[in-house]
Amino acid sequence: MTNRREAWLFLFPGLALLVLGFILPIMRMLVLSVMGPDGVTFEHFARFFQDGYYPSILWRTVRLSLVITALTAAIGFPLAYITSRVGPQARLWLIVMVILPLMTSVVVRTFGWMVLLGRSGPLATMLREMGLVGRSFSLMHTESAIILGMVQVLLPFMVLSLLGVLTRLDPRLEEAARTMGCSFLQTIRRVVLPLSMPGVVAGSLLVFTLSASSFITPSLLGGARIEVLAGSIYKSVTQTLDWNFAAAQSVILFFGLALVLIPYLRLGARHG
Amino acid sequence: MVKAIPTWLRWLAWGFVILSALLLLAPLVVVIGVSVSESQFIVFPPQGFSLDWYRKALGSREYVEAFWLSLRLAGLVTVSATVIGGAAAIALSRRKNRQSLESFFLSPLVIPSIIFAIGMLMLWSSMFGTTSFVALWIAHTVVALPYVIRTTLAVLAESDPFLEEAARTMGASWLRRLWHVVLPQCRPGLAAGAFFAFNISFDEAVLSLFLRNPGLNTLPVQIYGQLEFSPDPTVAAVSTMMIVLTVALIVLLDRLLGLNRVANT
Numbered sequence: 310m311t312n313r314r315e316a317w318l319f320l321f322p323g324l325a326l327l328v329l330g331f332i333l334p335i336m337r338m339l340v341l342s343v344m345g346p347d348g349v350t351f352e353h354f355a356r357f358f359q360d361g362y363y364p365s366i367l368w369r370t371v372r373l374s375l376v377i378t379a380l381t382a383a384i385g386f387p388l389a390y391i392t393s394r395v396g397p398q399a400r401l402w403l404i405v406m407v408i409l410p411l412m413t414s415v416v417v418r419t420f421g422w423m424v425l426l427g428r429s430g431p432l433a434t435m436l437r438e439m440g441l442v443g444r445s446f447s448l449m450h451t452e453s454a455i456i457l458g459m460v461q462v463l464l465p466f467m468v469l470s471l472l473g474v475l476t477r478l479d480p481r482l483e484e485a486a487r488t489m490g491c492s493f494l495q496t497i498r499r500v501v502l503p504l505s506m507p508g509v510v511a512g513s514l515l516v517f518t519l520s521a522s523s524f525i526t527p528s529l530l531g532g533a534r535i536e537v538l539a540g541s542i543y544k545s546v547t548q549t550l551d552w553n554f555a556a557a558q559s560v561i562l563f564f565g566l567a568l569v570l571i572p573y574l575r576l577g578a579r580h581g
Numbered sequence: 582m583v584k585a586i587p588t589w590l591r592w593l594a595w596g597f598v599i600l601s602a603l604l605l606l607a608p609l610v611v612v613i614g615v616s617v618s619e620s621q622f623i624v625f626p627p628q629g630f631s632l633d634w635y636r637k638a639l640g641s642r643e644y645v646e647a648f649w650l651s652l653r654l655a656g657l658v659t660v661s662a663t664v665i666g667g668a669a670a671i672a673l674s675r676r677k678n679r680q681s682l683e684s685f686f687l688s689p690l691v692i693p694s695i696i697f698a699i700g701m702l703m704l705w706s707s708m709f710g711t712t713s714f715v716a717l718w719i720a721h722t723v724v725a726l727p728y729v730i731r732t733t734l735a736v737l738a739e740s741d742p743f744l745e746e747a748a749r750t751m752g753a754s755w756l757r758r759l760w761h762v763v764l765p766q767c768r769p770g771l772a773a774g775a776f777f778a779f780n781i782s783f784d785e786a787v788l789s790l791f792l793r794n795p796g797l798n799t800l801p802v803q804i805y806g807q808l809e810f811s812p813d814p815t816v817a818a819v820s821t822m823m824i825v826l827t828v829a830l831i832v833l834l835d836r837l838l839g840l841n842r843v844a845n846t
C-alpha cells in the first residue's frame with residue numbers, strides 16, 4: 310500500500326464521522342433557524358429582539374460569563390503558578406485537586422452546590438448563627454449562586470491552560486529578574502504575567518465559551534426566574550417545542566461567541 | 582543570592598491553596614456526606630451514619646438501568662473514539678502541512694456542545710424519527726474524538742519517525758510496521774485518550790439531555806431529572822458512586838501513565 314492510500318485510509322473514518330455527525334447537524338440547525346412555514350424567514354430572529362425579554366437574557370448571559378471568566382483567571386493564575394513551582398509530590402496533589410472535580414460529572418458537582426447553598430445548607434446555617442442573615446435566607450436561586458457554581462466548574466480548565474504555559478517557562482528568567490533587583494511581586498508582574506499571556510488568553514477563551522453555553526448549572530442553581538441563553542434554548546426544545554426558535558437562539562449564541570472570540574484570538578496571536 | 586520568596590507570601594500562598602481546595606472539593610465532600618446520612622432530607626453535616634441510601638439506589642430500577650446504559654455507551658465510545666481518533670492522529674502526524682486539517686479534527690472542542698446537541702437532535706429527528714442509542718453513540722464519539730487525537734499527537738511528536746523508516750527499509754509490510762512500530766509508539770497517548778473518552782461519555786449530560794427519550798436516560802440525565810424535581814439522599818448515593826469511579830480512573834491513569842505528564846498535554 311502506498312503512503313498516500315494509507316494516509317487516506319487512516320483519515321477517512323474520522324473525516325466521515327465529523328462531516329456526517331458534526332458538520333451536517335450544525336448545518337441543519339442553521340437551516341432550521343431561517344425556516345418558516347412558507348420558505349426562508351427571519352421571523353425567529355425578529356421575535357428574539359421583539360421586546361426586552363430575550364435581549365435581557367442575552368445580556369445576563371454575557372455579564373455573568375464575563376464575571377465568571379475574570380474570577381477564574383484571578384483564582385486560576387496564582388493556583389497554576391504555585392502548582393508549577395512546588396516540588397513534584399506537592400504538585401501531584403495539586404493536580405489531583407484540580408483534575409478530580411474536572412473529571413466528575415457537572416450534574417454531581419451542581420448537586421453539591423445545591424446542598425451547600427440551600428436554606429438548610431452549611432453556608433446559610435453559618436451565616437444565620439453569626440446573626441448576619443434572617444431565617445429564610447438562602448443563596449439558591451440568585452446570580453451569586455450561579456457565579457459560585459460556575460467558577461468551581463470551570464476553574465480546572467483555566468488552571469490547566471495556565472499550567473501548560475507556566476511549566477514551560479524558563480525559571481532562569483525569573484532568577485535573572487530577581488538578581489537584577491526586582492522584588493518577587495515585581496517579577497510576577499513584569500516577567501511571569503506577560504510571558505504567560507497566551508495561557509491566560511486561551512484559558513479565558515475556553516472559560517467564556519463554556520460559561521456562555523452552559524445551562525445545567527445555571528438552571529439548577531439559578532432557578533426558573535434567572536434564565537440564561539442556553540437555558541432558554543433548552544426550554545424551547547423540550548418544553549415549548551419551538552425548534553425553529555431554539556435554532557435561532559443557538560445561532561445568536563454561536564455568532565455572539567464568534568464576535569467575542571475573534572478579537573480575543575487576535576490578541577492571543579499577537580502575544581503568542 | 583536573593584531570597585526566593587518572602588515568608589509572609591509563602592504563608593499567604595498556603596492559605597490560598599487551602600481556600601482553593603475548599604472551593605474545588607467542597608461540593609464533592611458534601612455529596613459524599615449527604616449519602617451516608619440517616620436523615621430523610623438532604624442535610625449537611627450528616628446526621629448519624631447509614632448505608633441505606635446505597636441499598637435504595639442499588640435497588641432502584643431506574644438508576645440501575647441508567648447505569649448499565651451509561652456503562653455500555655461509555656465502553657463503545659471508548660473503542661470507537663480511540664480507533665478512529667488514533668488512526669487520524671497517526672495520519673496527521675505524518676503530514677507536513679497539517680494545520681487546517683488538525684483544527685478541523687479539534688473543532689468539536691471549540692463549538693459549544695449545546696449547539697452541536699441541538700443540531701444532532703434536529704438532524705436525527707428529520708432523518709430517523711425518535712432518537713436512539715446509536716445517536717448518542719455517534720454524538721459522544723464526536724466530542725471524545727479530539728481528546729484522543731490530542732493525546733496521541735502529543736506522544737507522536739516526541740517519538741522517533743525514523744524507526745518506521747528503518748522498518749520499511751528492512752522490508753516490513755505496512756501492517757507489520759503499524760503493529761510492531763507505530764502502535765507501540767502511540768500506546769501512552771492512545772491509553773490516555775481512551776481514559777478521557779470513557780470519562781467524557783460517562784459524565785456527559787448536555788448531549789444526553791437533548792437526545793434523551795423515555796427509554797434512553799443515561800446516569801447523569803437520571804440524576805439531573807431528580808435534581809429538577811425532588812432530590813433525596815438516593816441521588817447523593819448514586820453521585821458518590823460516580824465520584825468513586827472518577828477517583829478509580831484517576832488512580833489508574835496515574836499508575837499507568839503518570840498524571841504529571843497527562844496534565845501537560
